[in-house]
C-alpha cells in the first residue's frame with residue numbers, strides 16, 4: 001500500500017506572509033535595475049557588519065587562551081608572590097597622604113638607556129621618616145676602589161646605610177615597581193649633599209678589572225642591574241642628577257623616584273648610564289639610593 005505523507009497546510013499567518021513577499025518581489029521587479037543593485041549592496045553590507053561584530057565578541061579572552069577558565073577566581077591566576085606585591089601597591093593607594101599611582105605617575109625619560117621618573121613615589125612624611133632614620137649616623141660617602149671602598153674627591157656627600165627593618169615597607173614598594181625581589185637590593189643608603197657637594201659622573205655597575213673581594217661579591221650577587229634614587233627633599237639650586245651621554249638632567253623634587261637600568265635587556269653593562277649628582281649650589285639635597293643586583297644580595 002502506498003503511503004502518502006501528510007501535506008503541511010500553511011496556516012493563515014504563513015499564507016499572509018507569503019502574499020506579502022510575493023507582492024514585494026513583484027514591486028522589486030518593477031523597480032529600475034540600478035535601484036535593485038543599491039538595495040542588494042546595502043543589505044549585504046549590513047549582514048557582513050553583523051557577522052564581523054558577532055565574531056569579534058566571540059574571541060576568547062586572554063585567560064581562556066592561556067588555558068585558565070575565564071570564570072576562574074583571580075587568586076588562582078596570580079601567584080601568592082605577585083599578590084604580595086599587589087598588596088604593597090594597594091597599601092600605597094590606600095594611604096591618603098600618598099598620591100602614588102605606578103601607571104599614571106611614570107615619566108619616560110629615555111629607553112636607551114632605560115630611565116624613568118615616578119612622581120610622588122614617597123609621601124612627605126615617608127621622606128622625613130627616612131631622613132630621621134639616618135641623619136645622626138652620617139659619615140663621608142665612599143666609592144668602590146680597586147680592593148675596598150675608599151673616600152675620594154669625586155664623591156663629597158655624607159651618608160648612612162639604613163637597616164632592612166627600618167625600610168621594609170619602602171623596600172616592598174620598590175620591589176613592586178621594579179619587579180625585583182626585595183632580597184636582590186642592597187640596604188637603602190641615605191645621602192646628604194650640602195653646599196658645593198657632588199658626585200661626579202660614574203657608573204653604578206662594577207668594572208671587571210677589580211680585586212678579589214669585589215669579584216667574589218659579583219660571583220655571589222651578580223651585577224648591579226638597576227638603580228633607584230629617591231629624592232627626599234627639594235633643592236633650591238643645583239643638585240640635578242645628570243646623564244651626560246644622553247644629555248638629560250633630572251631636577252630633585254621631594255618624593256620623586258628616579259629608576260634606571262645599569263644593564264641592557266641583553267645583560268651587558270650599559271655605558272649610556274654614566275650619571276652624576278651636580279654640585280648643590282643653594283640649600284641641601286637628601287636622597288636614598290637602592291642598588292639592585294641580578295641575584296640575591298649578600299655583602300660577605
Ligand SMILES: O=C(O)CCC(=O)C(=O)O
Nearest residue numbers: 199204240241276277289
Ligand atoms: O646624587 C645623585 O643625584 C646621584 C647619586 C648616585 O649616582 C648614586 O648614589 O649612585
Ligand SMILES: [Fe+2]
Nearest residue numbers: 202203204275
Ligand atoms: Fe650612581
